[in-house]
Amino acid sequence: SIFSDGRNSDYSDTFFFLSSFLVKFSGCSESKGIRYETDNLDFKVRTDGTIYTTKHVHIPSEQTMFMVTAWDHQSLDRWETVVRLLVIEKSQHKGRKVKIMIMATKKNRIANQAMTIRSDKDSEIHIRYSITGVGADQPPMEVFNIDPVSGRMYVTRPMDREERASYHLRAHAVDMNGNKVENPIDLYIYVIDMNDNRPEFINQVYNGSVDEGSKPGTYVMTVTANDADDSTTANGMVRYRIVTQSPQSPSQNMFTINSETGDIVTVAAGLDREKVQQYTVIVQATDMEGNLNFGLSNTATAIIMVTDVNDNPPEFTASTYSGEVPENRVEVVVANLTVMDRDQPHSPNWNAVYRIISGDPSGHFTIRTDPITNEGLVTVVREVDYEMNRAFMLTVMVSNQAPLASGIQMSFQSTAGVTISVTDVNEAPYFPTNHKLIRMEEGVPTGTALMTFSAVDPDRFMQQAIRYSKLSDPANWLNINATNGQITTAAVLDRESAYIKNNVYEATFLAADNGIPPASGTGTLQIYLIDINDNAPELQPKDSQICERPNLNVINITAADADIDPNVGPFVFELPSVPSAIRKNWTITRLNGDYAQLSLRISYLEAGVYDVPVIVTDSGNPPLFNMSIIKVKVCPCDENGDCTTIGAVAAAGLGTGAIIAILICIIILLSMVLLFVVWMKRREKERHTKQLLIDPEDDVRDNILKYDEEGGGEEDQDYDLSQLQQPENMDHVMNKANGVRRVDERPIGAEPQYPIRPVIPHPGDIGDFINEGLRAADNDPTAPPYDSLLVFDYEGSGSTAGSVSSLNSSSSGDQDYDYLNDWGPRFKKLADMYGGGEDD
Numbered sequence: 001s002i003f004s005d006g007r008n009s010d011y012s013d014t015f016f017f018l019s020s021f022l023v024k025f026s027g028c029s030e031s032k033g034i035r036y037e038t039d040n041l042d043f044k045v046r047t048d049g050t051i052y053t054t055k056h057v058h059i060p061s062e063q064t065m066f067m068v069t070a071w072d073h074q075s076l077d078r079w080e081t082v083v084r085l086l087v088i089e090k091s092q093h094k095g096r097k098v099k100i101m102i103m104a105t106k107k108n109r110i111a112n113q114a115m116t117i118r119s120d121k122d123s124e125i126h127i128r129y130s131i132t133g134v135g136a137d138q139p140p141m142e143v144f145n146i147d148p149v150s151g152r153m154y155v156t157r158p159m160d161r162e163e164r165a166s167y168h169l170r171a172h173a174v175d176m177n178g179n180k181v182e183n184p185i186d187l188y189i190y191v192i193d194m195n196d197n198r199p200e201f202i203n204q205v206y207n208g209s210v211d212e213g214s215k216p217g218t219y220v221m222t223v224t225a226n227d228a229d230d231s232t233t234a235n236g237m238v239r240y241r242i243v244t245q246s247p248q249s250p251s252q253n254m255f256t257i258n259s260e261t262g263d264i265v266t267v268a269a270g271l272d273r274e275k276v277q278q279y280t281v282i283v284q285a286t287d288m289e290g291n292l293n294f295g296l297s298n299t300a301t302a303i304i305m306v307t308d309v310n311d312n313p314p315e316f317t318a319s320t321y322s323g324e325v326p327e328n329r330v331e332v333v334v335a336n337l338t339v340m341d342r343d344q345p346h347s348p349n350w351n352a353v354y355r356i357i358s359g360d361p362s363g364h365f366t367i368r369t370d371p372i373t374n375e376g377l378v379t380v381v382r383e384v385d386y387e388m389n390r391a392f393m394l395t396v397m398v399s400n401q402a403p404l405a406s407g408i409q410m411s412f413q414s415t416a417g418v419t420i421s422v423t424d425v426n427e428a429p430y431f432p433t434n435h436k437l438i439r440m441e442e443g444v445p446t447g448t449a450l451m452t453f454s455a456v457d458p459d460r461f462m463q464q465a466i467r468y469s470k471l472s473d474p475a476n477w478l479n480i481n482a483t484n485g486q487i488t489t490a491a492v493l494d495r496e497s498a499y500i501k502n503n504v505y506e507a508t509f510l511a512a513d514n515g516i517p518p519a520s521g522t523g524t525l526q527i528y529l530i531d532i533n534d535n536a537p538e539l540q541p542k543d544s545q546i547c548e549r550p551n552l553n554v555i556n557i558t559a560a561d562a563d564i565d566p567n568v569g570p571f572v573f574e575l576p577s578v579p580s581a582i583r584k585n586w587t588i589t590r591l592n593g594d595y596a597q598l599s600l601r602i603s604y605l606e607a608g609v610y611d612v613p614v615i616v617t618d619s620g621n622p623p624l625f626n627m628s629i630i631k632v633k634v635c636p637c638d639e640n641g642d643c644t645t646i647g648a649v650a651a652a653g654l655g656t657g658a659i660i661a662i663l664i665c666i667i668i669l670l671s672m673v674l675l676f677v678v679w680m681k682r683r684e685k686e687r688h689t690k691q692l693l694i695d696p697e698d699d700v701r702d703n704i705l706k707y708d709e710e711g712g713g714e715e716d717q718d719y720d721l722s723q724l725q726q727p728e729n730m731d732h733v734m735n736k737a738n739g740v741r742r743v744d745e746r747p748i749g750a751e752p753q754y755p756i757r758p759v760i761p762h763p764g765d766i767g768d769f770i771n772e773g774l775r776a777a778d779n780d781p782t783a784p785p786y787d788s789l790l791v792f793d794y795e796g797s798g799s800t801a802g803s804v805s806s807l808n809s810s811s812s813g814d815q816d817y818d819y820l821n822d823w824g825p826r827f828k829k830l831a832d833m834y835g836g837g838e839d840d
Contacts, residue, residue, distance in 0.1 A: 040066035043083070051083065117151040119173045119182050126176050127151075131187070133169040144169060144189070161191040162228045193230035199238045199285040201225045201300035206283075208264065209305040212273040213405065216266050220255065220304055223262040225285035239290025243282040243299065255281055255304070259290060264302060271306050274342045279304040308344035311405045314352050314398045315340050315413035322419045323378060327386040328427065334420050337367065337376030339398050345374075348402035352376065357415075359394035365420070367396060378418060386424040387460050394418040426515035429455040429466050431523030435506075442495040442529040447488055450478070453525055454485040455511035464513040471522055472508035475499040478525075480509055487525065495529040496562040503564075504528050533567035533620025539628030546600065547637035548607050554599040555632065556591075559616045567620035569593045574615050576627065586612055598630070605634050778825055 036045035043066055045051050051068070064085045071078040119127050129151040135143035144167070146153045153171075167189040173182040201223065208221030229235035239259045245252060256267040264281070281302040288295030316339055323335030343349035354367035354376040364382045369375070376398065384392075397415045404410070431453065438451055457464055468485045470478065477491045487509075495503060505527045512520035537559035544555045561568040570593020575583050587601040598612065610632045617625035635643035821827070 034070050034072055037069045038066050038083075039069075040064070042066075045070075115153050117146070117153060117171050117173075117185075119151075121173075121181055122151075125181070127173050127181055128176065130172045130174075131169045132172065133167070133187075135164075135167040135189075136169055140164075143167070146171075159191050161193045161230065162197065164191065166190045193233055193235050195229055195235035195288060195294070195296060197228040197235075197287075198296040198298045199225040199227045199287050200298060201283075201285060204300055206300060206302045207305070208302060209307045210266060210271065211309050212271045212306045213269075213309060213311055214266050214271055216269055218266045220264045220266065221302060223257070223264065223283050223285075223300055223302055225262070225298060225300070227287045229287060234288045234291075236287060237289045238285050238287050239295075241284050241286070241290070243284045245282075246280045247276060249276055254279065257283060264304070273306040273308045273344070274312065277306055279306070308347060308349050309405045310343060310349035310400055310402045311408050312342040312349075313404060313408065313411045313414055314350075314400060315411050316398065316416040318416065319413075320417045320419065321378075322421070324421045324423060325380055325384060326423045326425050328383045328425065330380050330383055332380045333377045334365075334380060335378040335418055337378065337396065337398070337416065337418070339374060339376070341374070341400070343400070349400055350374065351401045352398050353401055354396055354398050357395050357397050359392055359418075364392070365394065378420070384422050385458075386422045387458060390422050392418075392420040392422070394420065424459070424461065426462070426464075426513070426517065426519050427458045428519035428521040429457045429511040429513055430521045431455045431509075431511065434522075435524040435526050437504075437526045437528060439528045439530060440493075441532055442493050443532055443534055444489055444493060446491055450487045450489065450527070451525075452484060452486045453480065453509055453523060455521060455523060457513055459513075459515065462515060464515050466511050466513050469510045469512070470507070471510040472506075474507075475505070477505070478507050485509070485511070493527070493529055495531050496535060500529065503531070531564045531567055533563055533618065533622065533624055535562040535567075536624040536626035537561040537568070537571055537616045537618045538626060539573075539614050539616050539630060541630065542628075543631040543633070544598075545633035545635060545643055546598075547643070548634050549604050549637070550600045550602075551637070553637065554589075554597045555630070556595060557588075557598050557614065557630065558595050559618075561618050563618070563620065568618055570619055572615075572617040572625075574617075576613050576615055582613060585610075588614070598632070607635050609633050 034047070034049075036047075036049065038044060038051075042054055042057050043051055044054055045068055066083055067080060068083055069078065069080050117129055121127065128148045129146050130148060131144060131146045131153065132138075134140070136145075142156055143159065144153055145156050167187075169187040169189065170184045171187055172180070172184050175181055202225070203223075206221055206223050210218060210220045223240065225238050225240070227236045227238050231237065240257045240262045241259060242255060242257050242264075245254060250270040250272075251268045254266065254268050254271065255264050257264045262283075262285075264283075281304060282299055283302050284297050284299045286292060286295040286297040316337065318338070321335050321337055325332055325334045337354065339352050341350045341352065351371075352369050352374050354369060356365060356367060362382065364380060364384050365378055366381050367376045367378050370377060376396070378394075378396075394417065395415065396418055399410070399414065432455075436451075436453060440450065453468075455466055455468070457466055466485075467482050468480045469482060470480055475491070475497060477489060477493055479488050479490045480486070481488075493505065494500075497505075499505060507525050507527075509523050509525065510520055511523065512518055538561070540558050540560055546555055547553045557573060559569070559571045559573075561571075573588050573590065573596040575586060575588055577583065583601075585600065585602055585605060587599055589597045589599065591597060598614070611629045612632050613627050613629055615625055615627050617623050633643070637643055
């Protein structure tokens with residue numbers, strides 16, 4: 001502390017009242033044997049650490065500085081510090097005006113006196129003192145207070161340097177009337193820092209990493225702690241240290257920290273991720289420049305990950321591996337190679353890369369890496385042939401995607417051998433030359449041997465037979481010997497056939513062995529057919545027309561030949577000498593080797609159709625000719641040389657009268673068709689509009705009644721009509737002996753089914769309805785017409801027609817029943833039944 005005892009002294013021009021001005025050396029006490037010294041005789045330090053002035057102090061400059069030294073007689077420790085006093089002097093007019101800069105302690109007791117302000121005129125008049133500024137009459141209010149009479153200024157409440165480090169006040173001196181006695185003076189109050197804030201780390205947990213195998217001194221991370229106290233003093237000077245390290249392997253001091261910067265670096269070798277993957281370090285930050293006795297401390301956690309480097313080469317778990325593969329198979333995994341790598345899984349330092357270094361010069365195999373298990377999958381990518389290689393001895397090597405760390409060598413276990421056995425399978429026969437092309441002339445006779453189209457069985461170590469057959473022969477022109485594959489013709493080969501494409505005929509053959517299972521292969525034979533002159537030319541066109549009188553109208557003719565050069569044109573066109581009328585009426589003029597003109601030789605030729613024969617000869621060897629007929633229509637022409645319509649008809653062979661007759665017949669026929677259509681429409685209309693002849697209320701067509709009994713008139717009412725009714729019990733009928741049977745009885749046997757007759761006929765077709773019913777009854781020879789006509793066994797005594805029953809009762813007489821045949825099919829049965837005489 002600094003204390004001035006100059007209250008009763010005279011002052012020089014510039015002086016200070018340092019009343020209760022405290023600067024305390026913390027931690028120093030007389031009981032501990034601490035002694036203090038200063039290098040300025042005007043100031044001394046008491047044993048409790050308080051600095052005071054030894055006399056009136058006159059400071060001619062703006063500041064003064066002196067050194068304070070403290071030492072401990074027991075431990076011989078020595079400390080030094082510098083004390084600085086700032087002064088600003090300002091004189092104006094006649095009076096002396098003092099501007100004082102005062103440093104106050106950080107925390108004071110309430111109403112603690114800080115300083116005293118006095119004017120040199122206070123002996124003459126009564127003076128009142130006051131202060132203004134921040135901390136007095138401005139927020140924060142009333143931190144400082146002044147006794148208006150004595151001029152003593154007090155601190156009214158504790159001050160916090162971290163909230164406000166300084167105050168600027170202005171002191172005023174006035175008389176009792178409020179008149180200014182002195183000019184205001186400026187007071188600068190600085191709050192001296194005390195160590196009341198612990199260092200605070202920016203983060204409670206810091207994460208860093210370092211490569212395994214790093215050398216000592218390798219930077220890891222930086223931790224930072226901030227102290228709210230004054231950083232220019234020991235209160236705010238933070239120092240770092242490592243408290244603990246976990247795990248303590250391979251050493252308990254694997255890391256160190258720069259005490260001032262907080263940089264953590266490695267201090268020992270031996271970092272190995274495969275042994276320790278993570279370290280937890282507790283870092284302590286202490287202020288007072290790291291003094292653990294007086295400083296405040298705080299801790300944070302630093303997590304240091306040991307990152308992997310490729311310091312472990314992959315190694316095979318076995319020195320040899322084996323596998324098996326059928327021949328002619330691809331994309332087959334034949335062996336799994338397992339490796340061990342202690343580096344971090346699924347990282348470039350762990351991922352395995354396999355390669356074949358020997359034993360597969362043709363590239364039949366490749367090794368792919370399983371991304372999950374890191375195994376090597378030996379895969380067939382090119383077919384292997386058992387007849388060529390029965391086994392493969394591969395040498396493989398494994399490495400990582402990332403190169404090995406510096407100084408790490410490949411292990412001898414990074415190389416292994418793989419033995420792959422090839423198994424034999426039945427392979428299909430094949431044709432060595434496929435597609436096979438041969439050349440020959442068309443038209444060779446049936447049975448001609450063309451070639452032997454044989455296949456080869458690749459299974460040299462199997463005794464197998466090959467049989468041949470046709471697979472595709474579009475024209476069925478070829479045969480193949482099933483044993484030796486000889487191909488012969490089954491028909492004449494025709495180059496002009498529709499099965500020929502670009503002069504080539506193509507057939508496919510099958511060769512199959514007798515292996516288990518059987519295998520087959522196909523071969524294609526292409527026969528290029530050489531053209532021969534086997535097709536005569538054909539005249540074109542087949543018909544044409546020309547004017548009946550010679551003019552520029554001629555017929556251009558040419559020829560078509562199915563053969564190809566040189567068996568086609570140039571063609572020779574000529575007229576036959578027989579009949580002589582051909583050359584008399586017509587002539588041919590040659591235009592070039594392919595075209596000629598046919599025209600009239602005479603001045604007029606009657607209109608009509610003429611068959612003109614023309615002989616066409618090609619240029620083949622030997623040449624072929626053909627006599628073709630061209631139908632020429634000779635007709636009258638108009639001034640443009642075109643046939644007229646009438647002339648064209650006349651040229652067809654019909655005269656004018658015949659043409660007129662044909663037209664009249666066509667008109668009559670069309671008229672008859674029209675009349676018939678009109679009559680049909682009118683009849684249809686009448687049928688829709690025709691009404692019944694009876695009143696609709698009396699129409700009983702929908703209410704036809706069936707009666708089981710029918711009276712015979714007035715004279716037969718005394719008879720028992722129940723005998724005429726159809727009996728309900730059929731037992732007596734079923735038990736009746738063969739012989740005469742009543743015709744009104746329902747037949748016992750199955751009755752034929754007939755189409756259901758319409759119940760409601762068309763209103764205009766009553767007659768048609770009745771006729772249909774009659775036809776249905778007439779066409780039923782097995783039963784009486786129960787739904788149309790009623791049969792009566794008794795007609796009554798007054799009937800002149802007699803009755804069937806009377807006929808039946810008089811069967812002993814000589815009756816002629818042939819007349820019943822004229823009554824219809826039903827009565828014909830009666831005639832047959834009763835016409836037999838006594839025998840019946």
